[in-house]
Amino acid sequence: xxxxxxxxxxxxxNRPLDSRWRQWFTRCAIGALVVSVTLGALVGSRQxxxxxxxxxxxxxxxxxxxxxxxxxLQLERETLASPVALSRQLDALDLAExxxxxxxxxxxxxxxxxxxxxxxPTAEQRAAAPRGAR
Amino acid sequence: xxxxxxLWLLYGGLAVWALVVWLRLxxxxxxxxxxxxxxxxxxxxxxxxxxxxxGEILTRDGRVLAGSLERVRIGANPRRxxxxxxxxxxxxxxxxxxxxxxxxxxxxxxxSNFLYVARDLDPSVAAAIKRLGHDHLWIEPxxxxxxPHGPLAGATIGFVNGEGAGQAGLEAQFESTLRGAPxxxxxxxxxxxxxxxxxxxxxxxxRPGLTLRLALDSRVQVILEQELxxxxxxxxxRGATAVAMDPWTGQVLGLASLPxxxxxxxxxxxxxxxxxxxxxxxxxPGSTFKPFIxxxxxxxxxxxxxxxxxxxxxxxxxAGFLIRDHASYGLLSATQALAVSSNSGAIRIAHxxxxxxxxxxxxxxxxxSATGIELPAEARGIYRSPExxxxxxxxxxxxxxxxxxxxxxxxRGYAALANGGVLVRPSLVLETLDxxxxxxxxxxxxxxxxxxxxxxxxxxxxAMLGAVVDEGTGKxxxxxxxxxxxxxxxxxxxxxGGYTAGLHAAWFAGFxxxxxxxxxxxxxxxxxxxTYWAADVAAPTFGRIVTRLVTALGLPPVTGVRT
Numbered sequence: 236x237x238x239x240x241x242x243x244x245x246x247x248x249n250r251p252l253d254s255r256w257r258q259w260f261t262r263c264a265i266g267a268l269v270v271s272v273t274l275g276a277l278v279g280s281r282q283x284x285x286x287x288x289x290x291x292x293x294x295x296x297x298x299x300x301x302x303x304x305x306x307x308l309q310l311e312r313e314t315l316a317s318p319v320a321l322s323r324q325l326d327a328l329d330l331a332e333x334x335x336x337x338x339x340x341x342x343x344x345x346x347x348x349x350x351x352x353x354x355x356p357t358a359e360q361r362a363a364a365p366r367g368a369r
Numbered sequence: 370x371x372x373x374x375x376l377w378l379l380y381g382g383l384a385v386w387a388l389v390v391w392l393r394l395x396x397x398x399x400x401x402x403x404x405x406x407x408x409x410x411x412x413x414x415x416x417x418x419x420x421x422x423x424g425e426i427l428t429r430d431g432r433v434l435a436g437s438l439e440r441v442r443i444g445a446n447p448r449r450x451x452x453x454x455x456x457x458x459x460x461x462x463x464x465x466x467x468x469x470x471x472x473x474x475x476x477x478x479x480x481s482n483f484l485y486v487a488r489d490l491d492p493s494v495a496a497a498i499k500r501l502g503h504d505h506l507w508i509e510p511x512x513x514x515x516x517p518h519g520p521l522a523g524a525t526i527g528f529v530n531g532e533g534a535g536q537a538g539l540e541a542q543f544e545s546t547l548r549g550a551p552x553x554x555x556x557x558x559x560x561x562x563x564x565x566x567x568x569x570x571x572x573x574x575x576r577p578g579l580t581l582r583l584a585l586d587s588r589v590q591v592i593l594e595q596e597l598x599x600x601x602x603x604x605x606x607r608g609a610t611a612v613a614m615d616p617w618t619g620q621v622l623g624l625a626s627l628p629x630x631x632x633x634x635x636x637x638x639x640x641x642x643x644x645x646x647x648x649x650x651x652x653x654p655g656s657t658f659k660p661f662i663x664x665x666x667x668x669x670x671x672x673x674x675x676x677x678x679x680x681x682x683x684x685x686x687x688a689g690f691l692i693r694d695h696a697s698y699g700l701l702s703a704t705q706a707l708a709v710s711s712n713s714g715a716i717r718i719a720h721x722x723x724x725x726x727x728x729x730x731x732x733x734x735x736x737x738s739a740t741g742i743e744l745p746a747e748a749r750g751i752y753r754s755p756e757x758x759x760x761x762x763x764x765x766x767x768x769x770x771x772x773x774x775x776x777x778x779x780x781r782g783y784a785a786l787a788n789g790g791v792l793v794r795p796s797l798v799l800e801t802l803d804x805x806x807x808x809x810x811x812x813x814x815x816x817x818x819x820x821x822x823x824x825x826x827x828x829x830x831x832a833m834l835g836a837v838v839d840e841g842t843g844k845x846x847x848x849x850x851x852x853x854x855x856x857x858x859x860x861x862x863x864x865x866g867g868y869t870a871g872l873h874a875a876w877f878a879g880f881x882x883x884x885x886x887x888x889x890x891x892x893x894x895x896x897x898x899x900t901y902w903a904a905d906v907a908a909p910t911f912g913r914i915v916t917r918l919v920t921a922l923g924l925p926p927v928t929g930v931r932t
Contacts, residue, residue, distance in 0.1 A: 303439050303492060313433045313517030318591040320519070340925050348926050351850040351919055353912035 415556045416572060421549040423512055424578030424804055426526060426539060429622075432587040434526050435540070435632070437512045437533075441495045442488040444507045447477040458503065465497050466490060489513055514540075520629040522590050524645035525744065525797070528632040537635075537643060539581065539797070542745050546801060549578035579810055580802040588921040589613050589623035592914060597627045597892070600910045605898030610647040610776045611914065614889045616784035616880060618815050619793030621742065622888070624648075624777070648742060651750040651773035652893065655860030655903070656710045656842075657876045658769030660830050661782060662719050663707055665730030667826045671721040674829045675702050678718060680711040688760035692716060692768070704833045708841030710857065712768050719767035724755035727763060733821040734782045735792050736774055741816075742795045750774040769858055780891040783878045786830050787854075787886035790822030835883045845908035846879055848916050850926030854886075855879015855911065857903035862896065872896050877907035881915055887924055890914055 314320065325331065338350035397405055426435040443466060450458065459473040466473075466487035476484055488511070495508045514529045527538020534548070535541035552575025597609040613623035626646040630638040644650070666672035680698035684691045694712045698705075706714030719727060731737070737752030751773040753762075758771075765771035774782075777795055785792045794816040801811040822830075834854035837843040842857040858876035861868040875894045880886040892907045892914065900906060919926070 300493070306436065307438055310433065310436045310438065310515050310517050313436070314515075317518040317521070318587065319521050319594075322591075322595070338920055340923075342925065348850070351848045351916050351926055353848055353909070353916045 413558055415558055416553055417556045418551050418553050419575060420510060420512070420551045421575045421577040422804070423514065423529075423533060424547040424549065424801075425580045426547075427580060427582045427802075428585050428587040428590070429583060429799060430587055433517055434522060434583070434585075434587075436515050436517065438515055439492055440489050440511050440513045441492050442490065442509050442511050443486045443494075443498060444483060444509060445477075445486050445505060446483050447480050448482050450477075450505050458506075461501050461503075462486060462498070462506075465494050514633070516632045518587070519631045519633070521587070521594065522585060522624065523629040523632050524626040524643060524647075525585070525624050526632050528635040528643075538632075538645065538744060539583075540632075542743055543581055543798070547578045547581065550576045552576075577804050580804050580807065582799045582802055584615075584620035584622060584797055584799050585624065586622045586922075589918060590625065592917045592921060593623040593625035594627065594629065596910055596914045596917070597625055597894075599913070600894060600906065601627060604894070604900060604906055606894045606906075607896035608646050608650075609892070609894045609910075610650070611893070611910075612647055612776050612780040612889075612891045613914075613918065614780045614784055614795060616787035616886050616889045617793070619781070619784065619795045619818070620799070621777075621795050621797050624797070645744065645746070646893075646895065647776045648740075648744055648747045649775070650895070651748040651775050651778075652874045652895070653770055653772065653860040653863060654774050654779055654878075655769040655858030655874070655876055656715075657779055657856050657858030657878045657891075658772065658774075659707060659710065659715045659767065659858075660786060660834060660856055661731065661734055661736075662715055662727075662767050663703060663833065664734075664786065664822050664826055664830045665727060666718045666721055667829055668730065668822055669722060669726050672703055672718055674704060674833065677701065678703055678706045678711075678714040680706050680709075680714040680717075682713060685713040685716050685764070687716065687764040690761065692764055704836050707833045707856070708836045708839075710837075710842050715767040716764040719763045722763070724758055724763065727766065728755045731766070731772070733792070733819075734785060735778060735821070736772060736782070740775075740777050740781050740795045742777060743797050747777075748775050750778055769860060773863075776891045776893045779876070779878050779893075780889050783855075783880055783891065784889045785821045786827050786834065787880040787889055788827070789824040790820055790827035791818035792821040793818040831880075831883060831886075834879065838879065842904050843877065843879065843908050845904055846877060846911040846915075848881070848912055848919070851881050851915070851919060851924075852883040852927060853879055853881040853911075853915060854883045855908075857908050859901060859903040873901035875901055875903040875906035877903055877911040879911060879915075881919070882924070882927060887922070888915065888918060890918070 321328070321330065335350050335352060339347040340350070342348055422439065423437040425433055425437070427433055443462075447455065455474060455477050456470070459470040459477070462468070462473055463470045467490075468487060473486060476486060486506070492510070498506060498508060512533050514533065516523075516526065525538050527540035527542075528536055529540050530536050535544040540547065553572045555570040555572055557570075593611040593613060597611055600606070601609055609625075609627045611623065611625045612621065614621050624645075624647050626644070628638075628642050630642050635643060663672065667674070672678075677700040680694065680701045682694075683697040684693040686692075692712055695710070698709060698711050698714070701709065701711065701714060703714075703718070706718075722730070731752065737750060739747045739749045741747075753771070755762075762771050781792065781795055796816065799813045800809050802808065803810055831854055834856055835852060837856050838846050838853045843853075843855050846853055846855050855878055858874075858878070860874045860876065862872040862874055863869070864872070873896065875897050876892065878889075878891040880889040890911055892910045894906050894910070897906045918924075
């Protein structure tokens, strides 16, 4: 397209106006699209990786915290269920020692045998018994 | 039209610019790559060392005797913080670290430079402190060692110092195993050079401390300590020890040393209390040593089990000194002589052996050398070689004098009598486990024993020890339904320049069941007060201990055995 009646003397300006702007626009648009897709493909995947790393890091922190808590609970359970601690709190916990007569052994042939009892000698026996040497 | 010359000029300019860019790229990417990569790494990454958690100590039945909790401590350098900022910092920190503002400010004022504002904090506090965004506060990961069972087996477990390093007991002996190795990681930093948690790239993998699984059984340990505690409460004593051991493998099922202490608070007791008496205290064994003299005589053919031994006279003259007996027994069989614990009989039997033979027998039973148990500071005991013996020495040894031994050494000797004559090595640690899945890393390997006595001799002495419990000085150790064997020993304690009047050690060493022993138990009460005779102090304690042990361990009684 030419502008009617306009004839500039300067050859540099004597330039036909670009009538193919649509073509230029299309090329630019395609170029921008290619650049966007390329960048999207490169940066997007990298961003996804970074996001996943963040997620993994957070999950690791959560796992570490849970493991810490599990260890704490396990040690607390040990403390609470310690025979030493339990034996001191029999009354408070409403527990009672099992009487010796309620403990028995089941033999292979199905008989119940009573639990052992210490049989220290009587005072008389003790008085008569020889003592260990020095 | 665009003039062609100018167009080429433009093209040429662009080409030169592109070339310069490409050359610079080539220089940066290819030639100076390493330098730039290093620079980037220094700017974006940081190497951090992460201490791995200390290993646990478990009993054979899976109870946790020692474990660790992750904690943090908060450090600061108040001199680098403007004084005007102290109050606001203290105000922000106070609720997080559980201290008052006044306390924090007092610590800031007292510190010349660096100080720990608070220690032993939950790691969740660290995140909250990071969120405060104070650059002059730093957070150090640390650990708190926890002993859930308090004083149970305290002297055996030992304790760690403020830096988490083992100082006594198993904690010290297995320091490298329990501590593990720290790992180094590359930490990605953000634009302000602060670490982010985006990526912790392992540079050198660390190794968490391994878990120790002990041969100790928590039930056995509890029983030993409770019964010793009862004895000390009833009779009064300076201390007491007890050892329970499998005579066939040498596995130590219980090792009690009273008074005990909580390894979590070792500073509250003296070194005297922290001592593991069962392995560190060597005392004269008294008459518990007589069976070894009888065994030596039987092994060298100078004594037969039913041979009559002269136990008359109420004592025996040795090198001009009269060593008294408890009574004049007359002629007794060797079994009876041991049952009544005759000093005269034992001394006359010892004199049938040459010093060299007696020495060889005593040494073959492990006396005078450490047992090799996996604990520090084990006593070897005092035992002199025959060159340094006096004319009294054989007589002294016959009644358990001129020699000292730990309760563990006595237990090892009795294990040899119980298992047919093999001297086993006592072991406290069964295996090491992976802390994550508890898979076995170092499996249990039983140390090979050495033959100390012929099997027949061990059997004969075991039978004699049975008679001690059935009809001799050890009647108080009897347990209905079980056939126990053992020996009492009442030893005077040696002090400077001789024996100290009124100070004794009461021993009982024995095993059961007599026919196929499953347990060796040694009890030693140090300086009993109300009465000191082993038959009244140590033997009843042994009886109570094994009564509970056979129930706990499920050892079936023998039908028809009544005492």
